[in-house]
Amino acid sequence: MRPRLKQNREVTDRDEAPVCSARACRERARWMLRWRNPKLHTPERVKEWAACDDHLDHLREFLTRRRFPCETVKLDD
Secondary structure, three states: OOOOOOOOOOOOOOOOOOEOOOOOOOOEOOEEEEEOOOOOOOOOOOEEEEEOOOOHHHHHHHHHHOOOOEEEEEOOO
16 A cells, blocks of 8 residues: 655644654654655655654655665654
């Protein structure tokens, strides 16, 4: 199943923690997946998905199954 991302993912307040990008999840993100589609994006263009602990593996698998370069970064608490 394809993960659906919520719209308007930008965090407007620097004190506000990012929310997981998985569909219908409202959990605080603990991880950031930085990825790109090499067929569309230059190496400088990187997209980001936020992930909670429960959805990290699912979102990462979605990206790596498509062979998108993906870096997983732990967010500071």
